[in-house]
């Protein structure tokens with residue numbers, strides 16, 4: 617279980633929720649009453665774009681912990697973003713082409729994600745994309 621903190625969506629929608637690794641960010645938001653606009657739910661329109669930051673908060677204690685290099689879990693800390701999502705983000709000007717390329721190269725997520733394409737890997741802070 618991981619923490620997903622929604623911040624900047626409005627008084628009733630800013631909250632911390634518990635999610636499962638592998639959950640879709642958009643589904644977690646909708647299940648918890650956080651309004652993220654959607655049109656296609658297929659990574660094409662860009663309306664569900666949000667800013668994300670990965671957090672190193674331990675869901676059990678709420679304390680900060682650094683990633684243990686010996687316990688490096690590739691599945692947890694790498695994120696393969698599909699070309700479709702990266703292309704949409706570049707087209708809408710949310711990320712640069714260079715950011716998209718390094719995301720692919722290093723299997724890391726970009727600071728802006730499409731909620732309908734974002735699989736939750738670890739604790740994260742989610743803000744609206746303006």
Ligand code: FES
Nearest residue numbers: 657659662664732
């Ligand atoms: S709803 Fe269209 S890209 Fe997510």
